[in-house]
Amino acid sequence: LAKTTQPISMDSYEGQEVNITCSHNNIATNDYITWYQQFPSQGPRFIIQGYKTKVTNEVASLFIPADRKSSTLSLPRVSLSDTAVYYCLVGEWSNYQLIWGAGTKLIIKP
């Protein structure tokens, strides 16, 4: 099973681009990479999912290099409301083998 490692915490400022990297050296061929956001007193919320190269949606981008041993969640022009914990999840659903990272606490300062 892939083990996921991500930084415990990060700080940034409003208007900056923030990149959070997740390491998953043992990722399997069929594994997908998914990122979730969690605010205090709420359950995690899906942000983005990808398999390789780059995926972009209205809130974030996900960069996955060719070897897929890491992935980077990119949040453009963050605001105070982006202060949250971000989780990386690696795995595949066909066999329910899923590994969650421990989460990165992102604090955005004015």
Next chain:
Amino acid sequence: DVKVTQSSRYLVKRTGEKVFLECVQDMDHENMFWYRQDPGLGLRLIYFSYDVKMKEKGDIPEGYSVSREKKERFSLILESASTNQTSMYLCASRGGGALGEQFFGPGTRLTVL
């Protein structure tokens, strides 16, 4: 708007009590999950269910059991609560297929005294 609801936001129980945590989803999802979340440990899967009356152990099933009698409802049971089961419990649901997100409930903060 999709929704996963949990029966309680906060719960205080005593050691040895039997505890029921209820989860209901309105998305007709096949898959439902129970996680516990502790500081520094992220989310750990307790049990999941991929169909009515079906259940599978996750990473930390000891001390827990589950029940899924109806598609929309997934219950987590602590047969005899212990202080080390004090935690945040999160329920999630998901449709089928290789892709797709889990939808989480707001969580139940359980304290066992």
